[in-house]
Amino acid sequence: MAVRDGVVAWLGSDQVGRSQFGSAQVIDLQGAFVSPAFVDSHIHLTSTGLLLTGLDLTAATSKRHCLTLVAEHVAAHPGRPIWAHGWDDTAWARDEAPSTAELDAVAGAVPAYLARVDVHSAVASTALRDLVPGLAAVAGYESQRPLSADAHHLVRGEARRLLTTGQRADARIAALDALAAAGIVAAHECAGPDIGGIDDWQELRATEHGVDVIGYWGEAVSSAAQARALLETTGARGLAGDLFVDGALGSHTAWLCEPYADAPGSTGNCYLDPDGIADHLFACTEAGVTAGFHVIGDAAVRAVVDALARLVERFGSRAVARCGHRLEHLEMVTAEQAAILGQCGVTASMQPNFDALWGGSNGMYARRLGSGRAALLNPLSLLASAGVPMAFGSDAPVTGIDPWAIVRAASHHQTQGSAISARAAFAAATRGAWRAGGVQDGIMGTLVPGAPASYAVWDTGETEVASPADTVQRWSTDPRSRVPALPRLEVGDPLPHCRQTVHRGVVLHG
Template sequence: MTTLLLNGRVHSPAQPDATAIAVRDGTVVWLGSDDIGRAQFPQADVVDLAGGFVAPAFVDSHVHLTATGLTLVGLDLRSATSLRECLDLLAQHARTHPDDVVWGHGWDESGWPERVAPSTDDVDAAVGQRPAYLSRVDVHSAVASTALRAITPGLAEAPGYHPQRPLTADAHHRVRAAARAQLTAGQRGRARRAALDAAAAHGIVAVHECAGPQIGGLDDWGELRELDHGVQVVGYWGEAATDAAHARELVDRTGAHGLAGDLFVDGALGSRTAWLSRPYDDAPGECGNTYLDEDAVAAHLHACTEAGITAGFHVIGDAAVGAVVSALGRVVERFGAPAVARCGHRLEHLEMVNAEQAARLGAWGVIASMQPHFDALWGGPAGMYAQRLGPDRAAGLNPFALLASHGVPLAFGSDSPVTDLDPWSTVRAASRHQTPGSAISLRAAFAAATRGAWRAAGVRDGVTGTLVPGAPASYAIWEAEGFEVSAPADSVQRWSTDPRSRVPALPRLTAEDPLPRCRQTVHRGVVIHG
């Protein structure tokens, strides 16, 4: 049976003026005008779009579903504007959830007047003798109650341990695992379903789950793989391989799409665990953490490239980026650039990258999986980046335009629960970067959040992530007002922004414009929301 959607606005490079789209067996079969559609498909099931905007559905290139769901249904501390408010939210949650382990996420002291993280004593005062785990917004440090610390094996001897301050490195991984063990299967299942439901409600039809031993563990990943939901989950496993046989064994054992995602080379800037070449401005003498050195990175890349498996890393600090790019160069010398490009190796976050490195990554076909919300939240002259790095270094972070200009394929995601599952906000953030010259156009940002993210998942058929005849019918219908074809606000307008170019328009996403509202989400012809 053919479904014919009429009386709308369809975003398609094949038919920029299309008001109608026909779908059959999960595939786009036609686009055009309403009257021709009615004549060509007289027996179709007709859907009146009532002016709705039909666009390719989004793909989020970096998520953590269980943690996202636990934040959605549990204790979300991202709204706290002070230490006092954070502790009040914690105490209120503990009172209203007396039987559960307290799992919270999202505190960020960099924007608080106190500029002080919660301490162990602070948490104990709010929760009493209960296990409580509260991750910082970047999930690279956490505070834990005394009760949780007491049931965490080997905590006091682990790197990153402190009796009062937030735990980092292996100490954080240990306490997170202990907290995770306190969750029931029912809690985890409800959390994952809530996260996937939220994704579908935001016009997202696929997510890249970045799993790994330090994230949720193999049990969490196995449970997620068994979950039946309309949102497609593309899974990456963040564990280093020593040789090609080991790489193949890891993929066979986990069923992962690749050995990439959050395979940590370093940590995060907010927790001062990103690996820097010179110290943090607000922590003299500290250059962050190194979890994988250049030789370990090169060994993993060599193993995966020989096996034809996608490799990748979590990499943020400039020293970490330098190590990864140098290791990639060694692997390119061994196997050649085409072999490296065929594997679709990817780098998550890639915040501190320079022009020379961008040129090399572009030449090798390495994908940058990035999070524009990071700049929106922490960029600018008074943001967290400037606090940690000083204004000069901070201004170079998340350089989308630089990477795009050197041909680095971009894929956009949220790193949820670090930032929200909100793809239109992601597109807006990329087009309104707080550093002049680093933004990209709405069109390029939208592409990175749709077909670019499909490409990062290895789907390179040229049509997936667009609405053209022969493409999968994966789309969302939006309530949106005010359309335009625009370049970044700080760049020269080009021919593509002229109406005569027939480039399909997108919703206007200035700071004053409301974001589009999702009416329905469809993946391969099946309605998964609305």
């Protein structure tokens, strides 16, 4: 491959290249391979950076271990407010979250915020709760159990306010550096009033870094004028991303048609009703603005798809498709709903790692929903067969940002018949994610002459190979697919390690 002025100038055989570009600087990769760089279609950069620079609870193996990690952090940072993320009670033997009293016992008078792994509920210390007037009267309040819904959003906002400007800035750079080190050159930031707030979003927009940030603002509107004004105010790519219709299955806040198997009295939470969903879609479509929602539960998906069907009746499928509307997560979708989404060109921005973490017959999904409903979650092959455009991301800090893990999860779905090919998964994490972010030139996310030189160089972890072909699995390498021969991604195989990341000819990592 020859690169000139940040653009791929030529691809071909070694002998021809050396004769055609005799004066070029030659870089011998010594068995490593080159692929188009990845794009993360759903991330929260400041929160991801706070996980990298602060208190990471993802390794906690029990409630006791979680509290021990908090106590050690308090001892190392006396008097400082605590922002922590990642505990997952469904991975613990007793499936029991820390109580307020138990957190107080280790945090003392320090305000402490401990977000659950899905960030739809959190344990908060009394010192933090006391900073929010009237909290006990707000939906989602619990005196000893984790907070959810509006109570969680209020406490999260207060915990965010306690972070210093320096902490937030360091976190953003840490997250962007981590993306570059993972072979990722662009990310779709899903911002909003209840995520990081407008200050965090504007600070992120002002951050200088080589990784592209394509931002979405999750706030509902009811008129085209409102949509245009909000887009101008925020500078976002669209009014989409985490505009919450519901919550998450792990926190029992995803909106379901039938009750949870392990909480028979609950069908979860509805944060945006069907009228609000329709108003937002109609307003954005009239304004020509990308709209979208966070949807996980089947009741939430049904409400959105019903509104989309009405939208198509009014504007026509082509006008709807031109707006590039998108749905985040989309875990519980039927064949009929997938057909409607395919007809109106709505992108499914999905996280295959969810299935890797919580799928399977004994996973969190099965406990929350029962094995029958759980087996229908994240139906990647169904969506692909219905022609629904897909883009893949991490939802970091919810899951890790390793893009090859995402490709492997999509091609090794724990439900038989729901996986897609590794080639299709790779395309969803590269070209598909660029398209979802509004880049529709047909070449971004590929390595062809005329395309931006945005690529990553990978080591496979195999030190002794007879030839480069020995390090790849023989999926189709038809040039029309514009997907390179891919590395082995079997469960248990080491994932490729990023040696270098280049974006438009500029080295971001390595």
